[in-house]
Amino acid sequence: MNHSTSTSPRIALITGGSRGLGKNTALHLAREGVGIILTYVGNRAAAEATVAELQALGSKAVALQLDLANSASFPAFAQAVRTALQEHWQSERLTYLVNNGGMGMHATIEETTEAVFDELFNVHLKGMFFLTQALLPLLADGGRIINISSGLARFSLPGYAAYAAMKGGVEVMTRYMAKEFGARGISVNTVAPGAIETDFGGGRVRDNAQLNAFVASQTALGRAGLPDDIGAAIASLLRPDNGWINAQRVEVSGGMFI
Numbered sequence: 001m002n003h004s005t006s007t008s009p010r011i012a013l014i015t016g017g018s019r020g021l022g023k024n025t026a027l028h029l030a031r032e033g034v035g036i037i038l039t040y041v042g043n044r045a046a047a048e049a050t051v052a053e054l055q056a057l058g059s060k061a062v063a064l065q066l067d068l069a070n071s072a073s074f075p076a077f078a079q080a081v082r083t084a085l086q087e088h089w090q091s092e093r094l095t096y097l098v099n100n101g102g103m104g105m106h107a108t109i110e111e112t113t114e115a116v117f118d119e120l121f122n123v124h125l126k127g128m129f130f131l132t133q134a135l136l137p138l139l140a141d142g143g144r145i146i147n148i149s150s151g152l153a154r155f156s157l158p159g160y161a162a163y164a165a166m167k168g169g170v171e172v173m174t175r176y177m178a179k180e181f182g183a184r185g186i187s188v189n190t191v192a193p194g195a196i197e198t199d200f201g202g203g204r205v206r207d208n209a210q211l212n213a214f215v216a217s218q219t220a221l222g223r224a225g226l227p228d229d230i231g232a233a234i235a236s237l238l239r240p241d242n243g244w245i246n247a248q249r250v251e252v253s254g255g256m257f258i
């Protein structure tokens with residue numbers, strides 16, 4: 001088996017790496033010398049600002065557009081990744097894939113429309129499945145995949161049924177990916193953040209003081225999560241000497257609803 005990651009530059013592709021948890025993960029990995037290909041869906045200015053921040057840390061970084069809801073675009077996206085690897089790193093392989101991009105929807109089961117359900121499915125489950133399939137030839141043997149789920153796949157709060165059901169699917173898919181990709185030395189784990197202060201879901205956890213206090217009251221460590229809590233955890237799971245954790249769900253929530 002060719003574990004090419006030990007000699008090649010380490011390069012991570014982070015979907016939704018332009019803002020929030022993906023951006024924070026990129027910053028933590030860049031500080032460890034990992035090159036970054038990040039994606040954004042519509043907010044190009046934020047992606048370019050993040051690339052500039054990463055470059056200021058001395059990291060090579062590139063932003064590519066990707067809509068996870070549009071699986072027909074994945075072959076062309078994989079080609080764009082191939083080109084970026086060649087141009088910026090003279091490399092043919094990614095070391096890490098962080099399947100992170102996505103959006104929140106808050107609706108009770110009664111309120112959830114088929115259109116909302118389909119969008120959540122397309123982005124969070126179908127998109128992650130087929131993007132990983134499209135990028136698999138570009139992922140180095142011995143590489144790593146992190147799939148982002150949510151604490152909401154373990155505990156239940158009203159208004160998140162459809163979203164959390166997709167994240168539950170992500171957790172099952174992670175184990176199957178680990179089973180199949182293990183033959184190439186690729187490990188696959190789920191990271192399930194608790195409620196974190198980002199723009200996610202309209203920035204509710206960060207900006208709604210009542211919700212923020214509720215989250216803090218239900219968290220053993222007594223506060224809502226911050227992006228640095230998640231980026232640091234993902235970067236530590238991706239460290240070269242931390243490679244024996246496989247097919248696991250790692251919840252990073254400060255102990256929410258325990």
Ligand SMILES: NC(=O)c1ccc[n+]([C@@H]2O[C@H](COP(=O)([O-])OP(=O)(O)OC[C@H]3O[C@@H](n4cnc5c(N)ncnc54)[C@H](OP(=O)(O)O)[C@@H]3O)[C@@H](O)[C@H]2O)c1
Binds near residue numbers: 021
């Ligand atoms: N924050 C939380 O409390 C929390 C908790 C548990 C799990 N999560 C999960 O963590 C991940 C990141 O969330 P976040 O808090 O960082 O959210 P965020 O701050 O809103 O950032 C979302 C990122 O995903 C991208 N994105 C959105 N829709 C996309 C699509 N259709 N295709 C591709 N990329 C898309 C955005 O790109 P643009 O900038 O171009 O819009 C942005 O880069 C999501 O999977 C979310 O479900 C979040």
